[in-house]
Amino acid sequence: MSSESSLFSHRWLPLLLAAPMLLLILIFFYAPIIQAFYWSFFLERPFGGGSEFVGWDNFRRVLADPEFWNAGWRTVIFMVVASSLAVALPLILAVAADRKIRLSLTARNVLVWPKGVAGASIGVVFAFVFNPFVGILAPINHVFPGAWAPGLDGTDAFITLIIAHVWGGIPFNFVILLAGLQSIPRTMFQAAAMDGAGPWRRIFDVQLPLIMPQLFLTLVLEFTESVTSAFALIDTITKGGPGGSTNLLVYKIYTDGFSGYDLSGASTQTAILMVFVAFLTAAQFLLLGRSVNYER
């Protein structure tokens, strides 16, 4: 690593080159975050004027609010279920596409396409796909009326969200995992095969341990992203309903702040969510990251 830093001889040049990006991050990321943390200690009026410092009051109130905890638990459930599936499914697909089977080249290409679809568009499409009257599950409703009712049943709505999220997450994770699998030297495989290891054995003892860095990366990204990226899906499919059953924290913050003009409440929840995601990522690096071996 130390040899690479000598590539730039000038001391300020690297910083100068990075400055535009740093400035953007500063203006569009750190400034709003600081503002949110600042507002979370005030009772802020939407049109300004007369804001009042209230110390930790906002935090005390939010943490005592059962609706915040409900939304928080829904966020955690969504995070665990959706991101596990969004890594597990692409892993299966990548392992399949990595083997020299027919159509694996086509599959590699086709599976990347959903990456080009915006979250909101995915939401609109899935709202139709899972419509109880005209969607793919409509036949079930013909036999058992009311069995699939995402407009009424919170669990059905939640399942729709998870499927839409996993579908949208497949391409990126697939590309990363496949790249990892393809970088494994063939000779290792051949050696394992010669020692009598079957296909399953080779997957679990050779492939999976060797793509740990990629798996770790996709998991960390998925966990942090699933907290926020569900927004577009919720906004287009369920609007947080029915009965608040798909109201995840990120959507609750938006509606509180932008529809309800409750800037302090929304800022406080943003601050709490930020700290939570930071802790989560740190925990993943500390606990999981240690066991990941980057050397080959």
Added chain:
Amino acid sequence: MKISILVAAAALLTAACSSAQAANFEFWYGNTGSVEKAILAQCDAFNASQSANHVTCVGQGSYEVSMQKAIAAYRSNKHPVLIQFFDAGTLDLLLSDAVVPVQDVLPDVDWNNYIKGARSYYETSGGKLYSQPYNASTLLFYVNKTELEKAGVTEMPKTWEDIIEAARKLKAAGHECPYVTNGEPWSMFEQFSARHGLPIASEHNGYDGLNAEYVFNTTFVAKHLQNLVDWRKEGLVKIASDTKAGNYTAAFNSGECAMMENSSGSYTDSAKAFDGKYELSVNLTPMYKGYERHNTFVGGASIYIMKGHEQAEIDGAKAFLDFLRKPEQQMFMTASTGYVPVTTDVLDAIAKSGDAGSRKYATASVGIESMNEPGTPDTRGIRLGFYVQFRSVLMEETQKAFAGTETMQVALDNAKKRGDELLRRFEQTYKTAKLP
């Protein structure tokens, strides 16, 4: 450092622009579709009618986005002179210190000309009008006459008892969706409370102070909402998500459902959809027997004058507001959208126009009649803090009751509890402000 230079440059630029075009001013609105077309036509007509002032009308896509942008713009001093805000944001505006009451800016206008229901929603408890009602709507009762007659109902329902009797006949005739509701507070809860004379919160729905508390869970509206749940079980009532269309207006317009309560603003679409297929009947919203009818609330939006502008711009804005108030402009708005006129002289103008029986004015007289029914201090309007948030709380809780996970009474008690917490925080946020 860099940011401050940028800000300074931007400030200089805007200063240069605004001084060059002094009689120019902006008006922000939130509507889309046919309403937006009508608004833009009015802007063009104003600009063509005189040369002293020029209005630039800027569409923001929705009422909520318009409000969000107004908040951000006001904080950075880039706000327009005129802005349209929707009914539920009234209290936020009244306390914002960002607007000037229209009655102060235009003291010579005969504001008593405004129909009562439209006026009281936007005036202070002392009776001063804060904003000029613009695209006003109210709740009306829509009936698919053809379907009802097919089921043997010849007299159009006027009471809830009539509706249920008709719904049972429709169901017996094999109709799958006699009555549909969107389950939204504005139509199912607020307008019902108003016309039955029921308070939503203490302090006359907040008009008399920020210390109001919700009381709706103890009034007759609780019984009505429980009735809706029971009728839904009986197959007489559907909520939007029960319908094939997934949207109650579409479900009614396509003929899937036979009766609904909807804004007068959706009349034009329903009439177009029914053309040649069904006969549409639009009436006053139903009452329960034994209850005296009171006025319904105004919906839609009104126009506010924002603070911090030069006199020339304000003069232009005044001219534009005068223009919009003219009977022929209001008639144009009513004819092209189904929104209801807001001043009493417009009805006379319609009667004189020779077009009085025309379909395009069908909502005008019934809408005005509905908003002009006798009122009580509880039917002036809703002046409650974080009310937009409360609407989603109420929606969330009642959805649980419709899904059967809790009873309507429990749902309403929960909504009251959560609503009161919002009110207390709002009260604390505006501790130093005075409710006008």
